[in-house]
Amino acid sequence: xxxxxxxxxxxxxxxxxxxxxxxVARLAGVSRATVSYVLxxxxxxxxxxxxxxxxxxxxxxxxxxxxxxxxSLRAGHSRMVLMPAPTVPVGPLHxxxxxxxxxxxxxxEYTVVQYGSVGLRGxxxxxxxxxxxxxxxxxxxxxxxxxxxxxLKRSGARAVVTLGPERVEGAHALxxxxxxxxxxxxxxxxxxGRRRVGVVVPxxxxxxxxxxxxxxxxxxxxxxxxxxxTELPLAYEEEAAARLAARWRALGLDGVFAYNxxxxxxxxxALQDAGVAVPEETAVIGxxxxxxxxxxxxxxxxxxxxxxxxxxxxxxxxRAVREPGAPPETHEVLGARIVQRDSS
Amino acid sequence: xxxxxxxxxxxxxxxxxxxxxxxVARLAGVSRATVSYVLxxxxxxxxxxxxxxxxxxxxxxxxxxxxxxxxSLRAGHSRMVLMPAPTVPVGPLHxxxxxxxxxxxxxxEYTVVQYGSVGLRGxxxxxxxxxxxxxxxxxxxxxxxxxxxxxLKRSGARAVVTLGPERVEGAHALxxxxxxxxxxxxxxxxxxGRRRVGVVVPxxxxxxxxxxxxxxxxxxxxxxxxxxxTELPLAYEEEAAARLAARWRALGLDGVFAYNxxxxxxxxxALQDAGVAVPEETAVIGxxxxxxxxxxxxxxxxxxxxxxxxxxxxxxxxRAVREPGAPPETHEVLGARIVQRDSS
DNA sequence: TTGAAAGCGCTACCAA
DNA sequence: TTGGTAGCGCTTTCAA
Numbered sequence: 001x002x003x004x005x006x007x008x009x010x011x012x013x014x015x016x017x018x019x020x021x022x023x024v025a026r027l028a029g030v031s032r033a034t035v036s037y038v039l040x041x042x043x044x045x046x047x048x049x050x051x052x053x054x055x056x057x058x059x060x061x062x063x064x065x066x067x068x069x070x071x072s073l074r075a076g077h078s079r080m081v082l083m084p085a086p087t088v089p090v091g092p093l094h095x096x097x098x099x100x101x102x103x104x105x106x107x108x109e110y111t112v113v114q115y116g117s118v119g120l121r122g123x124x125x126x127x128x129x130x131x132x133x134x135x136x137x138x139x140x141x142x143x144x145x146x147x148x149x150x151x152l153k154r155s156g157a158r159a160v161v162t163l164g165p166e167r168v169e170g171a172h173a174l175x176x177x178x179x180x181x182x183x184x185x186x187x188x189x190x191x192x193g194r195r196r197v198g199v200v201v202p203x204x205x206x207x208x209x210x211x212x213x214x215x216x217x218x219x220x221x222x223x224x225x226x227x228x229x230t231e232l233p234l235a236y237e238e239e240a241a242a243r244l245a246a247r248w249r250a251l252g253l254d255g256v257f258a259y260n261x262x263x264x265x266x267x268x269x270a271l272q273d274a275g276v277a278v279p280e281e282t283a284v285i286g287x288x289x290x291x292x293x294x295x296x297x298x299x300x301x302x303x304x305x306x307x308x309x310x311x312x313x314x315x316x317x318x319r320a321v322r323e324p325g326a327p328p329e330t331h332e333v334l335g336a337r338i339v340q341r342d343s344s
Numbered sequence: 345x346x347x348x349x350x351x352x353x354x355x356x357x358x359x360x361x362x363x364x365x366x367x368v369a370r371l372a373g374v375s376r377a378t379v380s381y382v383l384x385x386x387x388x389x390x391x392x393x394x395x396x397x398x399x400x401x402x403x404x405x406x407x408x409x410x411x412x413x414x415x416s417l418r419a420g421h422s423r424m425v426l427m428p429a430p431t432v433p434v435g436p437l438h439x440x441x442x443x444x445x446x447x448x449x450x451x452x453e454y455t456v457v458q459y460g461s462v463g464l465r466g467x468x469x470x471x472x473x474x475x476x477x478x479x480x481x482x483x484x485x486x487x488x489x490x491x492x493x494x495x496l497k498r499s500g501a502r503a504v505v506t507l508g509p510e511r512v513e514g515a516h517a518l519x520x521x522x523x524x525x526x527x528x529x530x531x532x533x534x535x536x537g538r539r540r541v542g543v544v545v546p547x548x549x550x551x552x553x554x555x556x557x558x559x560x561x562x563x564x565x566x567x568x569x570x571x572x573x574t575e576l577p578l579a580y581e582e583e584a585a586a587r588l589a590a591r592w593r594a595l596g597l598d599g600v601f602a603y604n605x606x607x608x609x610x611x612x613x614a615l616q617d618a619g620v621a622v623p624e625e626t627a628v629i630g631x632x633x634x635x636x637x638x639x640x641x642x643x644x645x646x647x648x649x650x651x652x653x654x655x656x657x658x659x660x661x662x663r664a665v666r667e668p669g670a671p672p673e674t675h676e677v678l679g680a681r682i683v684q685r686d687s688s
Numbered sequence: 689t690t691g692a693a694a695g696c697g698c699t700a701c702c703a704a
Numbered sequence: 705t706t707g708g709t710a711g712c713g714c715t716t717t718c719a720a
Contacts, residue, residue: 022697065495
């Protein structure tokens with residue numbers, strides 16, 4: 001191998017420049033306009049078959065891929081639906097909902113992008129999202145304020161939809177009020193004759209958004225019935241559950257809503273190990289209706305939670321994008337239904 | 345309200361145009377260049393304090409947010425790391441790994457974007473990703489071929505990293521060979537004196553990527569020991585598990601690797617209901633080391649799986665981006681460790 | 689210290 | 705049927 005003087009070899013192998021539509025045009029011997037027409041199948045313009053073929057071949061030979069940013073810059077809009085990745089650990093429920101949503105939006109020709117905004121918060125995050133000029137933004141959880149909505153709209157977002165516990169000024173809202181979950185559980189326990197009800201509140205950070213309203217829902221259900229509500233902080237660890245179970249009799253509870261099925265299993269195991277009979281001595285109910293619960297003995301009662309169908313949300317988004325002037329819609333979308341098994 | 349003739353009122357309220365840096369410049373009474381200098385804190389240029397203030401005020405008043413696409417178009421590159429959202433249902437393990445990765449890349453000033461590519465497959469998907477001109481692409485699972493890697497590199501991706509079962513020509517690889525998981529389980533069961541080993545293979549679609557190599561790993565571990573391996577297709581449903589358990593004695597198995605802890609729980613419950621003693625009659629081992637397993641009785645033995653740290657992957661990405669010419673690295677990153685409890 | 693202007697890749701209007 | 709070209713919003717070089 002001979003080194004050619006005065007022609008330094010780059011440390012890394014020559015980075016061939018990324019081919020542009022101009023390169024395709026050059027190779028095919030046509031103009032950039034023609035390339036654009038051919039590759040986009042522009043119906044307003046008729047290009048001869050031989051030309052089409054030449055363009056397609058040139059594009060293929062060069063490995064040409066259009067530049068989405070340039071395209072949407074030119075077009076003045078994009079079809080990007082931005083969804084900040086939830087920072088909270090969400091369950092399989094949520095991820096199935098998300099897949100469904102993604103599919104439905106895809107069928108409506110939107111591109112769904114999840115944006116990881118760890119470390120950013122509040123309006124700072126909204127800014128970061130706005131930089132991408134999405135046509136719509138779906139924000140799970142709380143954390144976006146009216147300011148944030150304004151920033152997004154100001155920068156061209158035609159639809160902002162929040163999926164969370166409360167409405168935000170200016171945005172469409174899919175209200176997922178977990179109060180209902182607690183309310184169902186509380187009502188159920190009361191109906192089963194339980195008078196001293198415990199409510200597990202996970203100590204894991206980030207879960208307060210769900211656990212607070214669930215607790216409040218139980219309280220609301222029990223208000224006026226004479227039954228009491230006792231908050232039970234619990235970390236998702238065996239030892240913590242064992243400690244809680246050890247003082248169970250002292251607490252004198254005859255029913256417990258365990259936040260969800262996983263915490264319910266944790267607690268139920270600890271209670272059984274401590275000799276507390278379920279459901280005789282204490283009724284236990286979870287939430288989420290996981291397969292898990294059916295496998296426990298006694299089979300776990302649970303609150304089945306229904307999320308909106310991804311298709312419905314996709315349609316809301318599409319409607320909002322088409323009619324950006326329309327007033328924000330608010331939908332209560334969280335359904336809660338008791339599935340009684342043997343633990344309550 | 346009077347309609348002004350020949351000046352139709354738009355159906356939706358006047359969409360104020362999105363403010364650009366030119367608008368900011370106009371309002372502040374400076375040039376667009378100055379706006380750019382100020383807002384980007386360009387150190388090569390000194391702008392007087394009063395001017396800076398005027399620019400900042402104008403930007404704030406207008407609610408100006410820079411246009412990321414325009415910026416990266418001009419710059420000729422982006423700091424976007426693209427990660428196609430896995431189409432396979434992944435566990436909590438994976439999502440924690442992902443959060444970690446996201447944080448680490450964020451600290452290195454990369455922007456992580458998850459792209460939902462449902463419906464696209466193979467090179468079609470690679471094209472879609474390439475349109476976004478990411479500086480790096482992290483591809484979980486299989487499905488990306490050498491062609492796809494080439495497409496991505498041609499369109500400017502400086503690093504392509506696969507996270508999956510096998511190497512792909514031209515891409516860095518974080519090999520997560522689930523063969524190891526099965527091998528650990530198989531070795532363990534053999535060491536516990538089990539000679540007729542069943543291996544649960546989930547029937548849920550999409551899981552083959554994991555289940556096949558796990559099965560193969562068990563076979564590899566048992567080869568030459570005289571022990572047999574029996575494939576046990578199983579749907580994640582109580583009835584399916586009950587049917588399997590009903591013919592358990594006919595199968596004559598004395599050990600089973602249940603794919604993961606969830607299937608293990610499903611199967612173990614069915615076995616116990618059918619009167620099969622665990623571990624005396626049949627040893628059961630799962631995988632993933634979920635909390636779940638510790639709560640079962642007998643406590644579930646499991647294969648603890650270690651994924652690479654998100655920080656390590658982030659560093660690999662950063663290295664690859666800085667030195668795109670470097671030969672692809674391959675790392676075996678999946679650690680498998682037996683956690684013996686009481687079910688085996 | 690500030691401004692004018694070129695140009696990133698693309699599409700769509702208007703002319704030829 | 706095809707080509708020339710303006711311009712989307714931004715940064716950066718060069719000049720003033």
